[in-house]
Amino acid sequence: MKTRKFKVIVDGEVYLVEVELSEYDESLAALLRCLSSAQIKKVKSAVSQPQVSTLRTKANELLAGTTGKVVKIHVKPGQKVAKGDLIVTLEAMKTQIEVRSEKEGVIKELKVKVGDVVKQGDTIAVYG
Numbered sequence: 001m002k003t004r005k006f007k008v009i010v011d012g013e014v015y016l017v018e019v020e021l022s023e024y025d026e027s028l029a030a031l032l033r034c035l036s037s038a039q040i041k042k043v044k045s046a047v048s049q050p051q052v053s054t055l056r057t058k059a060n061e062l063l064a065g066t067t068g069k070v071v072k073i074h075v076k077p078g079q080k081v082a083k084g085d086l087i088v089t090l091e092a093m094k095t096q097i098e099v100r101s102e103k104e105g106v107i108k109e110l111k112v113k114v115g116d117v118v119k120q121g122d123t124i125a126v127y128g
Contacts, residue, residue: 060108060127062101064118068092073114075125079107087125088112099124 005018068090075087081101090097108128112118 060105061123062087062099062125062127064090064099064120064122064124066090066092066097067119068097068117070112070114070116070118071096073110073112075107075110077107077109081105081107090118103127 005016007014007016069092070088071091072089073087074089075081075085081087082104083101085101086098087101087107088099090099105127107125109126111123111125118124
């Protein structure tokens with residue numbers, strides 16, 4: 001199988017599309033012809049950017065902006081964090097989603113562990 005990556009811009013939004021195909025897959029050629037006629041541009045180099053969860057802060061709590069499985073925790077209780085620091089990484093539909101701090105503070109408590117599934121609005125961490 002051969003993998004081809006395309007950076008696609010639709011209404012100003014940038015998407016990275018990765019397509020796996022055999023060398024004999026004619027449907028891909030047809031798809032690319034349709035895409036080019038729809039004025040979607042293929043660019044030479046596409047850099048994959050991780051998605052960042054839209055977070056909300058409730059008093060001293062960091063809340064999940066989306067549903068996903070916790071795959072990595074980047075902080076420990078007692079650790080100082082700045083606004084924008086990476087707290088945890090979630091995975092949803094094979095996509096990595098970064099959960100970042102919405103404010104400066106100290107992580108008092110983590111409410112999740114690797115392998116937990118969180119829903120939108122669940123508490124991920126408590127600031128102290």
